[in-house]
Amino acid sequence: MEKEAGPETAGVRLDDPWDDVPAPGRGDQDGTGGAAALDASGAAGPDPRPSAADIYLEVHRSDAFREVRRRYRRFVAPAALAFLLWYLAYVVAATTAPALMARPVAGAVNVAMVAGLGQFLTTFLLTWAYARHARLRRDRAALDLRWDTQEMTRGLER
Known part of the structure; x- marks a missing residue:
């Protein structure tokens, strides 16, 4: 058989x-x-029942989603621009004003070394500020939006 x-x-x-x-x-x-x-x-x-695509479009058009995106952009755009300008100022100063960058600050430490270390410090401060901003301004709203979306998609077959 x-x-x-x-x-x-x-x-x-x-x-x-x-x-x-x-x-x-x-x-x-x-x-x-x-x-x-x-x-x-x-x-x-x-x-x-709505499809997953319908739910996606509904969430994408919701005021809560727009608010999370707005809060994200209001922090990221100025912070990224400020950091980029700070980095470009360092590069331009290093290439166009080598005498300024070679000026000693304390002992063997010169302006270029201080500015370079400032780049690292700025990176860490920006990372801390981003995490703090996300925790205080976006995480709760994004989590609420996620729970609402999961409730809408519950029972949909994949």
Whole structure:
């Protein structure tokens, strides 16, 4: 007695999480690759639940999402611009004013060394400020948005 090789016997389950888009006719009822929705009369019709794409668009257009993005941009854009200008000023000064950069500050330490160490210090301060800003201004709103999104997607088949 020979068993017919189907999806179950081939080692791939119909609910395989790695199988994002099942082949047409494999586990579906309507032949389009998705499960057919039945209305009250038993006839196939549109699925009343929103799709993941609809939920994504709804979240993307929400005021909460826009607020999180606005808070992010209000910190990152000026901070990145300020740091870039500070870095470029260091590079320009090092190339156009070598006498200034070679001027001693204390012993063997010169202006270039102080400015270079200032770059490191600025990087650490900016990292600390970013983490603090995210914790105080964005994390709670982003977490609330994430929970709302998970509630909307709960029950959706992937």
